[in-house]
Amino acid sequence: MLKARIITAVLLLAGLLAAVFLLPASGWLVLCALVCAAAAWEWGALAGFAQPVRLATAVSFGGACLVLGFITGFAAPSAAGGALLVPLYILSALFWLLVVPLWLARKWTLSNPMLASVTGFVVLVPTALALVHLRAISPWLMLGVMAVVWVADIAAYFSGRAFGRHKLAPSISPGKTWEGAIGGGLAVLIFGFGVLTWQGASQPGGALVVGAVLVGWTAISIIGDLYESLLKRQAGIKDSGNILPGHGGILDRIDSLTSTLPMVALGTVLLGR
Template sequence: MLKQRILTALILLPIMLLMLLWANQAIWGLFCGLIALLALWEYGRIVGFSRTTQRSYLIGTAFFLLTALMGDWALPAFVWLLALAFWLVVMPMWLRKKWIPQDVWAMACGWLLMLPFWFGMLLLRPENESVASLLSVMLLVWIADSGAYFVGRAWGKHKLAPVISPKKSWEGAIGGWIIVLIYMCWAREWGWLGVKMSWFGTMLLSTILVAVSIGGDLLESWLKRAHGVKDSSQLLPGHGGVFDRIDSLIAVIVVYSAMMVLW
């Protein structure tokens, strides 16, 4: 399993860096669209869409994304506000009440997850401008996840969400948060964040992003547990599926993008 994880990472990392650093906006949009569609396909598998529903759902979403890319569409501020409310208000309630969306609601939830994520990936990487803002957010997710894993493994005793994800601990979450605070101070000094903010603002933003990062992970874990699914797919050997890899990133990209638009 570890060998598979390393080999998969060694293949995917150069592709991601190539797209991030050198692709033009059209190719970047298509690349991010592919990621979003694969994750959406896995989401449909998890919640139990039929083949007919899945096909129509993905074709319709792909058509929308292509049209948005060709038309250079941007989400209006009120949609970003709704996306922000989803992650800061609805998502915690969803986890607390353990909702299981079905039919039309399941479709709507899939779009709420993936569409703002795609727009955010384009927003944070504008044509011919620095990729530092997007890269700093992606690093935040990786640092929070890795920090929580190692701290939790070493000192974790109190379960964070025993029903949804038994391996996560409060100690791990707090450890990951502290490491992110240190990293974000450094990112602020180097001007990576894309917006100017005070030290207090940086700490507050870091705390919010770590919280929604954990929430994104827990939300996907709950969907799988509620539907009796272990991995979203086997597209990435050793890692599960695309949705498994980007669940936290989806939440953080959307919240960070919304805050940039609404700031």
């Protein structure tokens, strides 16, 4: 299993880098729309949709990503249309900051098809568009944002295995611990400040503000992970899919990104990037 995970991870990383640096803007938009559609297909399984409804969900979510991407100008090498997505990004941020903590605490389900569809749209479409948006600003910015989430996830896993004693959310994801979460946060702080120092970049607001942002970023990524874990547990499945050997499905790989990417994209617009 570990060998399969490593091989798949290497191939995914190589494919991602090739797509990020070689595809034109329109090609990247299409790719992100396809990923959104594939994730929507898996979302349909979590929601208990019949196959025709799952297919309709996948097509409509992917199509929405394409249409919104073209309307905002992301089919051309420009991020100028990002401001048009602010309402969608704000909706995503409110969902993750206000709704999901309550959802996790009260163990709500996706039993209502309309609720499941709307929720899936809020989770997946802003994420796909944020990928397009951030890459339009800078491929390195997009990869850096993703790297922070990956560092948090990997460090939390190994810290939890080595030091984990106190369960973070035992009824949702028994394997996650507070020690793992702390380890993930510390790793992100080291990574974030290391990158800023290496680039000689200024730290707006000072080190304390940057540190608070990085820790908050880690916490939001963990919430995204826990949210998908809850939905999988309620659906009675271990992985959202089996398209990625050793890793499960698309949703299993982007769960932490769904809660972080739209917020970063929103931040770039508000900061005038």
